[in-house]
Amino acid sequence: MAGFTSLGLWCWSQYATSVYPHFGAPDAGLDSLAWSHLGLDHGAAVLRREIALTPPDAALLVVGPGEDWTLTEVYYLISYLAWPRPVWCVGSTLPGRHARFENPPPPGLKASELFFYKISPPPGVGARSIGDHLAVLRSPP
Amino acid sequence: MSLLLRGLFAELCVVLAGFGVALSLQSISRRPVQRIELAGLSLLLGQAVISLVLFAAGGVWSDTMLIGAVALFSGVLGALGFVLCRRLVFAHGRDGWFWLLLVALLAAIGWQTGIRSLSADGLFNFEIRAQLAALNGGHIPTSFFSDPSRVWAHPRYPLFLPLNQTWLYLCLGTPHQGLGQLLAVHLAASAFCLLYAGVGRLTSESWRGILAVVLLSLLPAAMLVPGGATSLWADFPLAVFFLGAVIYLVEFARFGRSLPQFAVFLALLPWVKREGIVLAAVLVVALGWITVRRRSIHLLPPALLPLVTLAGGWAIFLHAVQASADRDFLPVSMETAAQHAERLPLILIALGRELVAVQRWNLLWPLTALAAIRVWRDNALACWRILPPVIVALCALYSAIYLFSAWPSLALHLVTSLPRLLLPVAMPALLLVAAAAPLRKRPVPTQGAASMAP
Numbered sequence: 001m002a003g004f005t006s007l008g009l010w011c012w013s014q015y016a017t018s019v020y021p022h023f024g025a026p027d028a029g030l031d032s033l034a035w036s037h038l039g040l041d042h043g044a045a046v047l048r049r050e051i052a053l054t055p056p057d058a059a060l061l062v063v064g065p066g067e068d069w070t071l072t073e074v075y076y077l078i079s080y081l082a083w084p085r086p087v088w089c090v091g092s093t094l095p096g097r098h099a100r101f102e103n104p105p106p107p108g109l110k111a112s113e114l115f116f117y118k119i120s121p122p123p124g125v126g127a128r129s130i131g132d133h134l135a136v137l138r139s140p141p
Numbered sequence: 142m143s144l145l146l147r148g149l150f151a152e153l154c155v156v157l158a159g160f161g162v163a164l165s166l167q168s169i170s171r172r173p174v175q176r177i178e179l180a181g182l183s184l185l186l187g188q189a190v191i192s193l194v195l196f197a198a199g200g201v202w203s204d205t206m207l208i209g210a211v212a213l214f215s216g217v218l219g220a221l222g223f224v225l226c227r228r229l230v231f232a233h234g235r236d237g238w239f240w241l242l243l244v245a246l247l248a249a250i251g252w253q254t255g256i257r258s259l260s261a262d263g264l265f266n267f268e269i270r271a272q273l274a275a276l277n278g279g280h281i282p283t284s285f286f287s288d289p290s291r292v293w294a295h296p297r298y299p300l301f302l303p304l305n306q307t308w309l310y311l312c313l314g315t316p317h318q319g320l321g322q323l324l325a326v327h328l329a330a331s332a333f334c335l336l337y338a339g340v341g342r343l344t345s346e347s348w349r350g351i352l353a354v355v356l357l358s359l360l361p362a363a364m365l366v367p368g369g370a371t372s373l374w375a376d377f378p379l380a381v382f383f384l385g386a387v388i389y390l391v392e393f394a395r396f397g398r399s400l401p402q403f404a405v406f407l408a409l410l411p412w413v414k415r416e417g418i419v420l421a422a423v424l425v426v427a428l429g430w431i432t433v434r435r436r437s438i439h440l441l442p443p444a445l446l447p448l449v450t451l452a453g454g455w456a457i458f459l460h461a462v463q464a465s466a467d468r469d470f471l472p473v474s475m476e477t478a479a480q481h482a483e484r485l486p487l488i489l490i491a492l493g494r495e496l497v498a499v500q501r502w503n504l505l506w507p508l509t510a511l512a513a514i515r516v517w518r519d520n521a522l523a524c525w526r527i528l529p530p531v532i533v534a535l536c537a538l539y540s541a542i543y544l545f546s547a548w549p550s551l552a553l554h555l556v557t558s559l560p561r562l563l564l565p566v567a568m569p570a571l572l573l574v575a576a577a578a579p580l581r582k583r584p585v586p587t588q589g590a591a592s593m594a595p
Contacts, residue, residue: 001578004504008359011500012249015365021255023319029259029268030318059290072293076265079291083273084282086290100549103293 030077037074039132044081050136051082051113058112059086059105065118066091066099074117074134075103092119114140144313148320151312152327154215155305158194159187161218162405164225169401173232175342177239181334182402184327185381189409190218192304195279203278208311238351239337246333246358247326253364253371254325259318261367263374266295268318271306275316279307286464296464299455301413302375322373329370332357332381339388340575343395343524353575360567362501368561376561379414382406384568386424387528391572394431395524400444403428408447412455419542420565421448423534427527469554470545481544484551488543491555492536501560502567509570512577525576528569535566 025031027044034043054060060082064071071091079087088109091099105111114121114137121127127137163182167174191211198210259268274281281303286296305324310316333354341350363369368376389403407424410417425445432438471477496506513529516522539562548554 001580004356004508005359007499007503008361011359011361011365011503015253017256019256021252023255023323025319026315026317028319028322029264032258033260033264073261076293079293080265080269080272084284086288088290098549103290105290 033073033077037070038134040130046130047078047081050130054085054112056084059088059109060113061105061111062087062089062115062117063119064091066093066102068118069101071117072101078115111140113138144320147313148309151309154212155187155191156183157219158190158215159183159185161222162186162190164222164229166401166405167229168225170399172398173230175232175234175338177236177334178338181331181338184331185385188305189301191308192301195304195308196300199280207279234347242351242354243330243333247330250329250364250370251326254322257371259322259373263372266298267302267375268306268321269294270300270303271310272316274303274307275310279311283462286462289465292465292468295467297459297467298415299412302378325370325373328378328381332384335385335388340572343391344576349575352578353571356571356575360503360505362560362564363567366501368564375414376564379417380565380568382409382413383420383565386410387569387572390424390427391524391527394527397435400440404444404447408451411452416562418452419538420535423531427531431527469547471547473545478544484544487551488540488555491559492540495559495563505567505570508574512573515577515579516573522577525573528573531569532566
């Protein structure tokens, strides 16, 4: 029992911090993810504004590295904010390999907006950067 | 009206609804009511009632009408509780130390919850539903469940946690992830109350209740790591409901009472998280065993009726909205199990390593093994003998689940989910350790415990 108590208190001490709790942010979770993966401040609001430019029935596509697990969180984040728009995800890999993280669209889907995560968009197509690792391309050719 | 008052209104409705249901159950059980148990039941069953009423009424009303209907229903249940209060006998106890400990623990949990944000499952499997429901007048759009582009959000996951967040958002007038995290404190309070009251009642030693609460608070997997109370995923709420079910199962095994409470907690397990059906299945077998031993098998069907009703209703709903199938697991069959039998060594190694991971489980599992040995040797602890088989059966079943994993990487699936699957299993383990801890001479049991042994 003494060992249990000591170990338990040690575990709590690992989480002890001088940071004060903050319950005031309506988008706390989304903002935290947008900051850690995209370097975006108030990321939920920034992405909402960007997505709001597309019609509610427009399909969106997120493209990123298929071996990078953070692609899933960025994809989920965009999909969360884009409701009711369908959002799909394609993971890029080396030829002959399957992406570990993706949710590919049905064949023939035409996306109204493309998000490039940690991948450079093709040059000359007019994509804009949002944050550190995200670029967006509206009405792709 | 400020956000604080709106939040307090939401909480008041939850507690009133739970108060009415808890006292109704107590009145059937015909035993003295413990105030701390009543507090725990009110907090937890209130959330269950609110989520179910919101689910049912959300299809009929929306926005202010929905809030009014739910609040009225809660008020009626609360009034029923106050009427029943006058007819019931309350047990007297000296619980000052518990209240002090509770305040300190809830302050620590509130602090820890506030310095981290919702993430991963908490955000993308549960809170997303609450956000959609709150922005849609109080119910989740049915197209969400069949949307093939959002299969990752696990459309078949039940709605206990999201609808409680929805209720708060509706009352606040807007989704608010920061304030929504305070539900973690609510759930932790109910867990500590149920644990203290349950262990104290079953052992006739309130200090063992304190011990159980301390053990739970020092279990990192239950408090601090993802899936614990402070992360506000569905794993901790599931563990709390399982804790309640196990306490009332042991009480039924020992004293032949509290079966209605057990039946309610059993029914709610699959409403909190899908794995709840596995927990419920094991408890049904345990209850069957106990009823056979007690020659009261006729009590089994009515005890299972709420479970069948709730689980069946949810299955019908999912069928009606054409919910997308989950991609995490292959269809369960003997053929699939045989095909993947070579996975067993990896699964067993992962389970073994998890059970000795002190950074998550402290010394719980080794202590559980020692407690199980003591329980088997000591007839005064006979009523607890049902718990070691429950723990072993759950570990075996949860391990077997991975034979059907559809993830490309089984190792990744194990690492990300096995620790959280074990959280509910830790609850009977905590009970065992608290009941069997050889820290003081055990008094003579008040009723024939040995004869009630399963």
